[in-house]
Amino acid sequence: MWPWQEDDGALLAPTGPVAGPVLLALAGPRSSCSRCSGRRASHDAPGSADAPEVGVVGVGPWPGGPDVWPRVDASGAPSSDRGDRVDPRYDPELLAHGDRRNVVDAYRYWTVEAIVADMDRRRPADRFLHVAIENWAHDLNIGSVVRTANAFNAAGVHVVGRRRWNRRGAMVTDRYLHVHHHASVAELAAWAAGEDLPLLGVDNLPGSVPLEGYALPPACVLLLGQESTGLTAEAVEACREVLHITQLGSTRSLNAGAAGAIALHAWAAQHAVPATGADGGAAPGREGPQAERP
Ligand SMILES: C[S@@+](CC[C@H](N)C(=O)[O-])C[C@H]1O[C@@H](n2cnc3c(N)ncnc32)[C@H](O)[C@@H]1O
Numbered sequence: 001m002w003p004w005q006e007d008d009g010a011l012l013a014p015t016g017p018v019a020g021p022v023l024l025a026l027a028g029p030r031s032s033c034s035r036c037s038g039r040r041a042s043h044d045a046p047g048s049a050d051a052p053e054v055g056v057v058g059v060g061p062w063p064g065g066p067d068v069w070p071r072v073d074a075s076g077a078p079s080s081d082r083g084d085r086v087d088p089r090y091d092p093e094l095l096a097h098g099d100r101r102n103v104v105d106a107y108r109y110w111t112v113e114a115i116v117a118d119m120d121r122r123r124p125a126d127r128f129l130h131v132a133i134e135n136w137a138h139d140l141n142i143g144s145v146v147r148t149a150n151a152f153n154a155a156g157v158h159v160v161g162r163r164r165w166n167r168r169g170a171m172v173t174d175r176y177l178h179v180h181h182h183a184s185v186a187e188l189a190a191w192a193a194g195e196d197l198p199l200l201g202v203d204n205l206p207g208s209v210p211l212e213g214y215a216l217p218p219a220c221v222l223l224l225g226q227e228s229t230g231l232t233a234e235a236v237e238a239c240r241e242v243l244h245i246t247q248l249g250s251t252r253s254l255n256a257g258a259a260g261a262i263a264l265h266a267w268a269a270q271h272a273v274p275a276t277g278a279d280g281g282a283a284p285g286r287e288g289p290q291a292e293r294p
Contacts, residue, residue, distance in 0.1 A: 059108050060098040069095050089114035102171060112175055119153050119176065127271045130197065130221040131264065132158035132188055133256065134235060135165050139227045143169025144257030150177050152264045152272060158221070160188050160235075169257065189238040192221050199223055201242035202263045203231040204253055208244040216267045224263070227256045 062069055070087040073079040091111040099108045107115045131149045133142055142165040149157045150173035158180045159165050182188040192199045198220045225231035236242055245262050
């Protein structure tokens with residue numbers, strides 16, 4: 001039994017259609033879109049001039065048209081009365097034109113803001129993960145770490161050092177979570193101390209302890225190092241402990257993106273929800289604090 005299975009929570013099921021086959025094709029870089037007038041929610045679709053479409057992604061317009069768009073009454077309860085307002089979680093642009101974003105089916109047609117709010121709501125107050133990564137040389141792995149952080153519903157990603165980071169690997173997932181910047185390790189450490197969150201380093205350095213079998217705190221910050229140099233001495237000093245992923249081959253290390261994914265999954269296996277269901281998300285009807293995604 002997983003630790004979250006004893007928890008319960010309301011299931012807010014949207015009344016949307018079941019999405020058809022979803023090919024999680026590579027969504028291209030953000031491009032302008034005449035349909036969406038600059039709306040964030042509609043801008044991560046593939047098929048732009050600089051990102052050739054590689055498959056059909058997502059769903060088309062809401063079947064049945066505006067008359068049957070999901071609505072809520074004055075109290076916010078689902079309604080089939082056409083006089084009621086459209087459920088504010090849904091984006092009329094997406095309902096009208098389809099939703100080609102790389103989001104799980106449960107969030108199809110939702111605004112970015114509604115998705116972020118729902119992910120925030122599903123995160124238990126006493127069990128959440130922050131991820132930090134040092135960024136002194138424009139590390140290409142940061143985007144990958146951000147994407148993984150999104151996949152595990154991390155409470156935040158913290159970029160330490162240079163403010164600019166390469167978003168390419170994030171595949172626009174950074175819009176759906178909270179990304180913070182800290183100019184120095186000291187700044188990150190001060191923030192973590194203020195939040196009463198332990199800082200745990202992730203690196204295979206002398207003195208590090210195996211991640212395998214390590215009881216990760218239910219609420220903590222995992223700090224990854226720079227791809228080229230690993231955790232700085234200052235970062236190691238700031239961490240309660242440094243954890244290594246035991247390797248078996250000849251290479252000195254994993255890349256930071258892969259190490260981040262393993263470390264985040266290790267935390268999730270102890271404290272969060274497993275990915276189930278056809279789209280890698282929570283299966284319908286599953287209960288649990290992070291599984292109650294509609
Ligand atoms: C490519 S490694 C570089 C540093 C590494 N300590 C070395 O000696 O080569 C970059 C980052 O990936 C992560 N990493 C790579 N391999 C790891 C492992 N086996 N265990 C934990 N973290 C690892 C750490 O966050 C590290 O700072």
